[in-house]
Amino acid sequence: MIMAKTLRHKITNHSRIFDPTLNIYNEALAFIINVIDNEFDDLSDISTKSIVSAVEKLIHTTKSNPLPKYKEFNQRFYKFPSYFRRSAIATAFGKVKSYRSNYKNWLKEKEITLSEGKRFNKRPPRLQLEHKEFPVFYKTNMFQRTSDTTARIKVFHHNDWVWVDIEFRKQDLYKRDVWSWKEHNPKLVKVGKKYFLNISYSNRVALSKTEINSQKVCAVDLGITNSAVCSIVDAKGTVLARKFINQAKEKDRLYRMTNKLRKVQRETGWAAAPNYWRQIHGLQKHIINHTCHEIVKFAKENKCEVIVFEYLNKMRVPKGFWGAKKLRFKLRYWRKTAIQNKVKEMANYVGIRISRVNPRNTSALAFDGSGKVERNDKKDLAVFTTGKVYHADLSASYNIAARYFIRAYQKSLPEKVWLSLQAKVPVLANRTNQTLSSFISLTKAMEAPAVTY
Numbered sequence: 001m002i003m004a005k006t007l008r009h010k011i012t013n014h015s016r017i018f019d020p021t022l023n024i025y026n027e028a029l030a031f032i033i034n035v036i037d038n039e040f041d042d043l044s045d046i047s048t049k050s051i052v053s054a055v056e057k058l059i060h061t062t063k064s065n066p067l068p069k070y071k072e073f074n075q076r077f078y079k080f081p082s083y084f085r086r087s088a089i090a091t092a093f094g095k096v097k098s099y100r101s102n103y104k105n106w107l108k109e110k111e112i113t114l115s116e117g118k119r120f121n122k123r124p125p126r127l128q129l130e131h132k133e134f135p136v137f138y139k140t141n142m143f144q145r146t147s148d149t150t151a152r153i154k155v156f157h158h159n160d161w162v163w164v165d166i167e168f169r170k171q172d173l174y175k176r177d178v179w180s181w182k183e184h185n186p187k188l189v190k191v192g193k194k195y196f197l198n199i200s201y202s203n204r205v206a207l208s209k210t211e212i213n214s215q216k217v218c219a220v221d222l223g224i225t226n227s228a229v230c231s232i233v234d235a236k237g238t239v240l241a242r243k244f245i246n247q248a249k250e251k252d253r254l255y256r257m258t259n260k261l262r263k264v265q266r267e268t269g270w271a272a273a274p275n276y277w278r279q280i281h282g283l284q285k286h287i288i289n290h291t292c293h294e295i296v297k298f299a300k301e302n303k304c305e306v307i308v309f310e311y312l313n314k315m316r317v318p319k320g321f322w323g324a325k326k327l328r329f330k331l332r333y334w335r336k337t338a339i340q341n342k343v344k345e346m347a348n349y350v351g352i353r354i355s356r357v358n359p360r361n362t363s364a365l366a367f368d369g370s371g372k373v374e375r376n377d378k379k380d381l382a383v384f385t386t387g388k389v390y391h392a393d394l395s396a397s398y399n400i401a402a403r404y405f406i407r408a409y410q411k412s413l414p415e416k417v418w419l420s421l422q423a424k425v426p427v428l429a430n431r432t433n434q435t436l437s438s439f440i441s442l443t444k445a446m447e448a449p450a451v452t453y
Contacts, residue, residue, distance in 0.1 A: 003205045009168040009197040018195050021155040028077050030129040032092040035070055055089045079161050083138045099127045134189045168197050207353050208305040212408045217306045218299040219401035221393045224330050225380050227291045229393035232302045233401035237440040245294045247287050254283045288335050292342040307347050308404040310359035312336045357403040360432040367398040369437030402439035421445050
């Protein structure tokens, strides 16, 4: 599996000097998009690899091609670098193909709608000529690194293409785990009024293929009170480690700021408050990043092969009970999907797999198999039917790990063998009632000697 990671280096000694380079690159891109659209009937059958040379014959003057069809390209973009030209051709071809495909789909949709006797008001897609693309500076020809924090790049300055010395901030490749990865060509990116060099790194990563009998998993229960509760469980059902991840200060600030906005909006009907929203989004981003880093760090420390989450994409909106409005408000700022997606990306970098299990009853059932639990008002503690008091999210993380292992064993065993195990442990028949106790009973049943008659 090929993984890629991009590091951003801020350019510290220049800013406005790069504006003409971006402008002329996007002007050339618009010109080439128009050319490819006009000649698309002759170019549509050409592969992406061959499109560059075919379009260059239409726009670029050379000794073997002295009279191209669109010779004004060389007059308008004098000394335009060949690597920029080829990059713009490849980008333009993709945009024109996308437009043509969307237009064809629009015609089909229109035909189907009109054939059914319905009105069709959808507007057709349009080919956009103006874009804000960022160019790639190919090494040696456009980019020459002189040290870890300095380089020379070729830019359009004072109506000519000249080499300019730049200084940029250094990134710690060891800290970002890319010191042994392959470095690719940098891209010049503008963010606001500042410029950055985005350098991509790629590497072939082998995801873990450990047998289920030897696996250790990190089961994660995402929540609102605690951002995440993690537990390390092995293939025998033994809990090896636990970790609570929370950002109490950040959440308190987040809820305080959003409550202020709610109060203002109740009184005035609407409030823009861009600074407030910027801070709210910054707090949310910090909570996501910190939670993800701690989860992956915990899994790496314990040498886990898999990180297991609950499948939380489809959740019912809480209503019809006391406190539902407050819960809906908290759920609105709960970035569960963002956390899972970022953990998946970070875990795959280090060869750890991601899995998801059915979330039904993971928190409602006690991990020891004693049945449903009763939660306190804060919803962080659970009282078992035996009278035992335990952390609700920690109990849920045990059940999440158990469901992963039960499903993995079921897939690896023949159907006859599984049915015989299910007869010994009847709770396995219902996935939503499986707990850590069910998994431990399954491991004992598998270790028991087979009865012969």
